[in-house]
Amino acid sequence: MENHPMLNHLETLANLETLVRQGSLRPLDHQFAKFVALSSSQPVVGSQAEAAVTIDPQVSRLVTLVAALASYELGQGHVCLLLSQIDTARLFGLPSKLSLPLLDDLPEPHLWQALLAQSGAVSDGSRATPLVMDGERVYLNRYWQFEQLVASQLRLRAQGGGNDLQPELMASKLDELFARDYRYLFAALQQLEQQGGTAQDRQREVCDKLDVVTSSALDWTAIDAALVVADSVEALSVLDTLVPAESCLNWQKVAAAVALTRQFAVISGGPGTGKTTTVAKLLAALVTQALQRNVRDEQGALLLPDIKLVAPTGKAAARLTESIGSAVDSLAVDDVVKSNIPTQSSTIHRLLGAIPNRVAFRHNHENPLHLDVLVVDEASMVDLPMMARLLDALPAHAKLILLGDRDQLASVEAGAVLGDICGFAEQGYTTEQSQLLGQLTGFRFQQAQAAPSAVADSLCMLQKSYRFHAQSGIGQLAKAINSGKPYLVELVWQKGFRDIQFYPLGSESYQTMITNVVTFYSDYLDAIAEGKVPGDVLKAFAQVRLLCAVREGDFGVTGLNQRIERALTRKGKIAPGDETWYVGRPVMISQNDHGLGLYNGDIGIAMYDSEVDPQTGNRKLRVYFEMPDGTIRGVLPSRLPEHDTVYAMTIHKSQGSEFADTLMVLPPDFSPILTRELVYTGVTRAKSKLYMFATHEVLKRSVTMRTERASGLASLLS
């Protein structure tokens, strides 16, 4: 009886159940372990295990624990459990006195692989088992399948796509679209003249504005002589010969060329590096190519690419609609080209056809999407399951372009798809791709040292920010944070940039933070009081946000929301009384409601309806939202899906948004949630001004901590 397998399952399960009761484990993890424990009692049919081991109690005990661990890791954002990285003293993040007894008579983790292979609940993916083991990685079966699908689709699409490319036509189109614009250089030179800039300063501006890469090969005496006499933008065109195209490298042009040559491309870059501008030009090139090809369908209609634009959240989709709209507007191309580039974006959920109360979507490989080109913005927010569903629904011929910032936080749910893909960016291009890109752009490329990954030819990283110039503290701070070197971050604060302000955390600065927030939020509340339309009120609210790293406590979203609410009430800006709902209450949706078209992360503000209800003679309080297409919708509070007050929000939830004034607070005690990616994401939400409230110590430690997400995607793509 002592070695009875069920007794052992039960023992492990009982331990796991205790952890659930203590709040250390999710009920879901326990349930999954229970399910796996049952499956594990089925030996592998026809295997050696069936004959020799049948149901080894140690195996079933181990597989039960591993199932709970894999499920727990998934909850932490990891796609799989890495057996080699199991810390026996900290299972489920527990202290060692609780962790070690869970292992009891189990062997050291380096022996687990062999034991797990004997379980009926584990396979290499060739059988329908709840767990899949791939080397040292253990997956929940569905997640293994998602990863396989994403990897195989990306590998496939990264190979081709340039077959119908017309290199000469596209090369001249790219030359036109990415032609040098001397206006920026002229403006910079004028500013330098006012400041008494030197020849060295002028040289720096030329290198920066014209993307010079081989500066030593240029005749700087002749160039400077031309610069000092140039009295107009046109006069700078002498630089066409003095600074020839071969000495420059415009990465935006390269990014567009990469996307022309592949069916799958990634354009990654920090805020304001021109991802949207580049994709607008790329779409113009694709439309031009189709117009010139002049292929018609049976009805005689011209065949033009069906282009769709999407983003993971409603907010991000609304931002994309706005930014691509203005990028397309400012393109120097024919109206017929412009009019065939869509500017309306939607959410990925909407594109895939969300079905209420179901995880499945209307579109999948059996019912693919109708499109030729798909642009996905804010791709760092797309988790592994969503990427898998998107790729599954993408028609075989379609081109997929991912835009995003690889340095931002990974998706809320499991995976770091964009980060994993971009890990190959430093490998360089293959000989074949270097030649093709050279033909398309006129630039010369260094070829990859070794055989690069299957996706390396699909990647382009944009480095130069057009939003944050050299005098911008936000840009410098973001760069320093990404370097992972705290002393560089410290140096940036010391330089005294006007757009960033650091407040060492303390009771005084805490009060300053609340006072600042109240002053900033007065703008949108005054707009309501002045009877402005909901669209304007939402715009005013979107100018400011307080971002927190954590949810609970005085430095978290919940505590700060209450404090801000009280402070605004004292100021007479809002009047909540005992009511949950009051005029001016801003809320964020935390649960998708497909029927209402409201999604997790959407922000609305409560205001009175402009019309009087004929029955009551009163005006109804509604919560107004901006929809992805830019329209405004008012919803009765009672109809809203789950939501929270949103004067303060987590940095996680702020992804895909930007605010003119961003206040950011880190808790006084360090915790593993505080990472470089978190701080970088928070800082780069600020467009004009950043106010940071933190201790130097916590900020320093956060900058050195990297988010690591276990996954096998990079190895499948290598």
Ligand SMILES: Nc1ncnc2c1ncn2[C@@H]1O[C@H](COP(=O)(O)OP(=O)(O)OP(=O)(O)O)[C@@H](O)[C@H]1O
């Ligand atoms: N090559 C360029 N020369 C001058 N200005 C540029 C260039 N590329 C982009 N810009 C300008 O920089 C700003 C940011 O560009 P864009 O919106 O394309 O960047 P983005 O990377 O998409 O930004 P975000 O991170 O906000 O999505 C815009 O005002 C755009 O007009």
